[in-house]
Amino acid sequence: MNRLLGPLIGLALYLGIVPLLIHGSSYWLTVFINISLLAFTSLGVWLTFYIGRINIAQGAFALIGGYAVAVLTTLHGWPFWLALPMAGLVAGLVGGVVGSTILRLRGVYFAMLTLCLTEATRLLALNWTGVTQGASGIIGIPTPFGGDSSYLQAYFFSALLLLAGLLAIWRITQCRMGRVFRALQAHEDLAASIGINVAQYRVLAFSIACAFGGLGGAVLTVFLQSIYPTSFNVTNSTDFMLYCFLGGLQFVLGPAVGALVLFLGFQLLSALGSYQALVYAILMVLAMLLLPNGLLSLRFSVRQKSMREGQV
Amino acid sequence: MGLAPTYLGSVMSQIIVNGLMLSATYALIALGITLIFAIMNVMNFAHGQMYVLGGFMVYYTYGVWHWPFALSLLVAALVVAAVGLILERFFFRSVLRRSRREESTMLLAVGTALLLDSLALALFGEKQRGVPDVVSGVYHLAGAYIPARRLLIFAIAAVLTTAFIVFINYTRPGRALRAIAQDRETAALQGVDVTRYSALGFGLGAALSGLAGGLLISTDAINSGAGNLISIKAFIMIMIGGAGVVSGAIAGALVLAFSEAIGYYFIPGSLPYLLILTGLIVFLLFRPQGIMGRRWG
Numbered sequence: 001m002n003r004l005l006g007p008l009i010g011l012a013l014y015l016g017i018v019p020l021l022i023h024g025s026s027y028w029l030t031v032f033i034n035i036s037l038l039a040f041t042s043l044g045v046w047l048t049f050y051i052g053r054i055n056i057a058q059g060a061f062a063l064i065g066g067y068a069v070a071v072l073t074t075l076h077g078w079p080f081w082l083a084l085p086m087a088g089l090v091a092g093l094v095g096g097v098v099g100s101t102i103l104r105l106r107g108v109y110f111a112m113l114t115l116c117l118t119e120a121t122r123l124l125a126l127n128w129t130g131v132t133q134g135a136s137g138i139i140g141i142p143t144p145f146g147g148d149s150s151y152l153q154a155y156f157f158s159a160l161l162l163l164a165g166l167l168a169i170w171r172i173t174q175c176r177m178g179r180v181f182r183a184l185q186a187h188e189d190l191a192a193s194i195g196i197n198v199a200q201y202r203v204l205a206f207s208i209a210c211a212f213g214g215l216g217g218a219v220l221t222v223f224l225q226s227i228y229p230t231s232f233n234v235t236n237s238t239d240f241m242l243y244c245f246l247g248g249l250q251f252v253l254g255p256a257v258g259a260l261v262l263f264l265g266f267q268l269l270s271a272l273g274s275y276q277a278l279v280y281a282i283l284m285v286l287a288m289l290l291l292p293n294g295l296l297s298l299r300f301s302v303r304q305k306s307m308r309e310g311q312v
Numbered sequence: 313m314g315l316a317p318t319y320l321g322s323v324m325s326q327i328i329v330n331g332l333m334l335s336a337t338y339a340l341i342a343l344g345i346t347l348i349f350a351i352m353n354v355m356n357f358a359h360g361q362m363y364v365l366g367g368f369m370v371y372y373t374y375g376v377w378h379w380p381f382a383l384s385l386l387v388a389a390l391v392v393a394a395v396g397l398i399l400e401r402f403f404f405r406s407v408l409r410r411s412r413r414e415e416s417t418m419l420l421a422v423g424t425a426l427l428l429d430s431l432a433l434a435l436f437g438e439k440q441r442g443v444p445d446v447v448s449g450v451y452h453l454a455g456a457y458i459p460a461r462r463l464l465i466f467a468i469a470a471v472l473t474t475a476f477i478v479f480i481n482y483t484r485p486g487r488a489l490r491a492i493a494q495d496r497e498t499a500a501l502q503g504v505d506v507t508r509y510s511a512l513g514f515g516l517g518a519a520l521s522g523l524a525g526g527l528l529i530s531t532d533a534i535n536s537g538a539g540n541l542i543s544i545k546a547f548i549m550i551m552i553g554g555a556g557v558v559s560g561a562i563a564g565a566l567v568l569a570f571s572e573a574i575g576y577y578f579i580p581g582s583l584p585y586l587l588i589l590t591g592l593i594v595f596l597l598f599r600p601q602g603i604m605g606r607r608w609g
Contacts, residue, residue, distance in 0.1 A: 054418060101597050107414055108355040109555070112547040113596065119544050120589035123582050234540050238422050245419045277430035285423040289403065292416050 007253065014159055019152065029151040033223060035263045036158035040165045041216030042243040042255035044209035047169060049249055050178075051205045052185035053103065057114035059237035060121035061210040062217025065091045066227045069218035070138040071131060080144040084218055091214020092207045099206035100199070106188075118237040125229035137228035141221060154223055161219065162256065165212060170252045172208070181205055213240075246287055248294025257295055322455025327573050329456040335569035336469035337524050341542065342549040342561035343476055344520030350493035350556035351513035353414075354404055357421040359521050360542030361428035366392045366522025367529035368436050368536070375443035381530070385468070388526035389519040396518025399424055400511050425539065432536040442533035465527045472523060473562075480558060489513050493556065521546075548592055554605020563603045 022028035041062055048055035068087035072078040078086070102113050125132045132138070145153040172178050180201050183191040192198045221227045239262075240255075247258025265283065269276045291297060341363065348356045356362075366388040373384035407420050449460040480486040488509045491499035500506045525534065525542075545568065550556075553564030568588070575584025596602075 049415075054415060098593075102593060105596065105600055108349075108418060109551065109600070111418060112355065112551060113593070116544055116547060116551075116589050116592065119541075120586060120593075123586035123589070127581070127583050127586055234544070238426070242419070242422065242426075245415070249415070274434060278427075278434045281423070281427040281430045285403070285420070285427050288416075288420050288423050289407065292407065292411060 010253075011163070015156075015163075019155055023152055026151045029155050031264070031267055033151070033154050033158045034220075035259050036155075036162040037216050037220045037223070038240070038243065038263060039256040039259035040158075040162045041213050041220075042240045042259055043165045043169050044212030044216075045240045046244045046249070046252070046255045047172070047181075047205055047209045047212070049244060050173070050185060051181045051202050052188070053106070053202070053206075054108075054111040054241065055114050055206075055209065056111055056234075056237045056241055057117040057121075058209075058213045058240040059232040059234065060114075060118045061091045061095060061213030062220065062232040062236065063121050063125060063227075063229075064094055064210075065214025065217035066221035066231060067125060067132055067138070068214065069221055070141050070227045073142055073222075074138055074140065080142065080222060084215065084222075087218035088211040088215040091217070092211030095210025095213075096203055096207040099203045099210070103199070103202045103206055115234060115237065118232075118234050122229050122233055132229065135229060137226055137231075139226040141225045141227070143222055143225055145223075158219065158223075161215070166252060166256065173252060177201070177204075242284065246284070246291075246294055248296035250293070251296045254294055254296055261295060323577070325454040325456040327570075327577050329453070329458055330577070331566075331570035331573035333458070333462045333466045333569075334572060335566045336466050336473060337527050338545070338549060338565035338569045339473045339562050340469055340476075340520045340524040340527070341546050342553065342565045343473065343558065344517040344524070345546045346550050346553075346556055346558065346561040347480075347489070347513055347520070348517035349550070351489060351510055351517075352400075352404065352408065352417075354408070354417050354421055355555075356517065357418070357543060358399070358425040358428050358539070359517075359546045360539035360544070361425055361432060362392050362395065362518045362521040363525035363528075363542045364432050364534060364536060364539045365395060365428065366525030367534040367538075368432065368441070368525075369522070370526035370529050371436075371441045371443055371534070374446075374530075375441070381446045385523065385526050389523050392522025392525075393515040393519035395428075397511055397515045399518075400514040404514070405507070405510075425543065429537070429539050432539070436536045438536060440533045440535045441529070443530050446530050459531075462531055465531055469524070469527055472520075476520065477558065485509065485512065548588065550602070551592060551596060552602055554602030557602075557604045560602055560604035567603075 018032060019029075022032065041058055044061070045055045045058050065087040068090040069080070069083045072083035072086055073080060098117070102110065102117070105113055126134055128134075143150070145151075145157070147153075172181070180191070180196055183196060184198060184202055184205075188198050188202075217232055221231065224231075243258035243262060244255045245258070246262060247254030247256065251257075262284070266276070266280050269280050272279055287295070341359070344362075345356050345359045348354055348359075369388035369391050370381075370384045373379045373387050374381050379387075403420055403424060404417065407417055411417065445461045447460045447464050451458045451460060451463065480489060488499070488504045489512070491502065491504055492506055492509055492513070496506060521542075528534070549564030549568050550561060551564070552567050553560030553562070571588050571591070572584065575587060579587075
């Protein structure tokens with residue numbers, strides 16, 4: 001019960017107190033909508049880390065999901081609620097196909113290649129003008145959120161999506177599949193030696209991760225009502241990864257905490273004008289140096305220490 | 313009728329010239345990142361940002377203050393090497409010592425890239441910058457046009473690349489660096505000052521990237537946001553050639569430079585890079601360790 005207390009308080013804050021405080025300000029609602037959706041997208045990166053791969057391609061899959069939902073709703077007239085799962089499915093399938101080849105790489109090689117993949121996807125969106133309209137992008141994407149409370153609707157939708165994503169990832173880590181994933185993270189060859197189909201499981205994990213990227217990118221696109229080849233780029237891909245790392249890789253809540261602190265921190269630094277990005281980067285590097293295991297390791301390390309002392 | 317072979321011949325020689333010109337400077341970039349990777353086991357995500365820094369050093373010293381080009385290149389190399397040394401001393405050394413996980417050094421590398429990116433933006437602004445030609449004139453060789461400034465850049469880069477290879481193969485510090493790359497602990501047991509040489513390797517790798525930036529700004533313009541793109545080029549080269557191997561860096565530079573030369577000659581716009589990146593993924597399917605690389609893992 002004690003373990004659930006923290007997350008439950010966070011949930012109450014996020015679904016109750018926060019919207020109560022900011023419901024009048026479209027700026028702050030937009031900030032928190034972004035946080036929810038970026039955190040949701042980062043959950044995919046977290047899952048890829050869970051099988052021992054550093055994923056800097058999530059921007060690519062957010063872009064794929066964004067274009068999928070844009071093309072389906074504007075060109076083919078699909079309703080949003082049908083196009084959204086389709087966007088996740090498309091991103092997941094593309095992730096499965098691409099993943100079945102690139103997941104053979106490990107370590108920094110996989111990281112470098114996924115970074116290149118983000119750039120390749122941007123170039124594909126730029127050159128595949130028949131579908132993506134090239135550099136002019138797709139604009140005027142219909143939104144399901146309307147009326148006076150459209151921002152508040154989007155806030156609750158994004159927050160609930162994040163909650164669903166967190167529950168799904170948490171559930172995955174608790175079942176047999178999660179144990180297999182952890183085995184892959186620890187040692188792939190050893191996992192293979194006890195009869196785990198390594199290739200199949202890592203493609204499965206990567207597909208789920210990419211589907212998260214596709215869904216997150218799709219909702220962000222619909223919220224902004226436009227998409228361009230640069231909407232999700234290399235910077236976004238590294239951001240998604242940084243959210244996971246700085247939140248804490250050992251915790252399912254890590255990406256959410258990372259996205260919250262970093263995105264909110266960046267907004268709060270906007271008073272610094274042109275030095276905003278610089279101060280943000282300095283603070284981030286300091287956090288990496290001082291908290292190598294992420295922000296969530298702060299309170300957990302205290303508890304683990306007391307537990308260790310208790311055992312002695 | 314007689315036109316076709318001559319035309320074809322001049323196209324061929326123009327492509328060969330373009331590829332060769334580019335490959336020497338690309339070799340500097342690839343050698344720098346592969347050196348840092350071999351010595352420190354750190355993938356330098358800030359490599360492109362170091363290139364940008366070197367380019368801007370030449371822009372200010374040569375383009376704005378009209379120093380001699382050779383002197384401004386030297387200043388660019390020294391400044392970027394100093395940045396590399398600072399990053400190594402205060403960021404990477406402590407994290408490498410206490411962390412056993414590859415992820416934390418990679419995260420730090422990404423963080424330093426972000427830091428240098430925003431530093432460049434704050435210091436140098438967003439504008440695209442170029443410098444006046446160091447030498448003017450155009451040579452005509454076997455149907456290909458060679459601008460004199462490109463030839464000069466090529467010559468300097470080729471000399472620097474050769475100097476680096478001689479240094480790493482035939483000098484005492486070069487041998488120490490190779491020893492560390494092969495086996496860090498054994499090198500330490502043989503009396504190699506691993507800490508000092510690691511710093512040297514990092515500074516040298518950074519300086520090579522800064523030199524490449526300083527050289528290429530005199531033929532292509534540069535802007536403070538170009539870092540990520542250059543890093544991607546560096547990654548492509550060492551993935552093609554194999555990370556941590558000198559010959560692999562050269563091979564990767566040649567392959568990328570000639571792919572660009574061929575691609576941009578026949579296809580305009582951004583399509584060549586899409587093809588290069590697609591080709592890279594297909595290539596890695598068959599040879600994940602690159603042309604010269606050893607199998608890992």
